[in-house]
Amino acid sequence: EQNAVWYDPQGYLWVGTQEGATRLDLNRLTFDTLPATVRLQEVRAGDEPFAFAGSDWGALPPKKRALAFSLFAAGNQFLTDNLKFDVLVIHQRSDTIFRERQTSEKEFYIPYLPPGAYQLQVTAYKHNVVAGRNAWNFEVPWLLTERPEFYGLLVGLLVLAVAMVVIQRKRAQLQLATALRERDILRTLALSNFFNPHFINNALHWIQSRYRKDPETATIIGRLSDNVHILYENTQRQRPWHSLERELEVVRNYLRIQQIRFGPSLQATYDIALDEEARKAIRVPAMLLQIHVENAVEKGIRNRQGAGRVHLAIRCDEAGCHIAIEDDGRGRTDTQNPRKGSTFVMNELIGLFNRYNAHPITVTYTDFIHGDHGTRVEIFIPKNFSYELSQTENAGR
Secondary structure, three states: OOOOEEEOOOOEEEEEOOOOEEEEEHHHOOOOOOOOEEEEEEEEEOOEEOOOOOOEEEEOOOOOOOEEEEEEEEOOOOOOOOOEEEEEEEEOOOOEEEEEEEEOOOEEEEOOOOOEEEEEEEEEEEOOEEEEEEEEEEEEOOOHHHOHHHHHHHHHHHHHHHHHHHHHHHHHHHHOOOHHHHHHHHHHHHHHHHHOOHHHHHHHHHHHHHOOOOHHHHHHHHHHHHHHHHHHHHHHOOOOEEEHHHHHHHHHHHHHHHHHHHHHHOEEEEEEOOOHHHHHHOEEEOOHHHHHHHHHHHHHHHHOOOOOEEEEEEEEOOOEEEEEEEEOOOOOOOOOOOOOOHHHHHHHHHHHHHOOOOOOOEEEEEEOOOOOOOEEEEEEEEOOOOOOOOOOOOOOO
């Protein structure tokens, strides 16, 4: 009879159709185990189609943080589509940002992805058995204002501005011979207040109040605000130097920010054989230690896998103050062509001060202190070193 089903004693299944009866041997039926090739059909970044090719997409368009994609699994087109999918989007820090388990859906939407590198992983299942899998790598680019380095660069520019104002002031004084030109020097100093970073300090405090529920963000902004405040005081007092205690505060703030950035892999140790009063009495060029500590982190530790140690040691004797900064980073690879960055400006500033002192500040480098890596920077600041550039005060040199 049409549309009739009968299971006979021999174990055969009979199905009645319009043309007759069909006999099925259930013992010979097997599950579909043919492999399936998982592929992407379309990808959209934000509201724009995204052209992808291969397993490495590169970077998504800037400011496009939403991701939509659809997929399919190529297999035997004559069989029923009975696939289930596991879909994962994993951040480079092994954080799973998006997860769908055992779903039949083939279209997915993620409203927001933080910046970083990602891998999209798709696994197809037939009858709870893996039938195919695929993975694609892509990156969500950082915006400039999202990078901690942006604020470090901002502070660095302020430091360079203060240093350059002092250098230009001295060069102008050496060239001016009349009272009229001396008056112009005072005018130049007044114009240097244009670089006043006070407004940045206020802005950082405001941002910190907005992110007070995020301890790490609040800590980063607070430490940056402290450093900007120190630079602001130096600008107001029109001086490119401050106490060793102030410089150590800048260094500790910087390293604390970097420890939040790199996590427990970055270790900072200190061996300072001076009490607080002694540290306050010693004067050093502003940012002298911070620049070399930053070089240790950014150019050394960051460029060698497994590196993460910065050590700062300070001791003083009758001759002056001895400072050593060590790291276990990559080491300097191009010592013949130093970059003209903050280190170059600091060396020029030290050279200017050394002209007016009988005993100079010295900075020496020892490369590959741990065999094939590591750098040691040794700084010597003579006792009673003067930072005044007045010819009258230094006439007895």
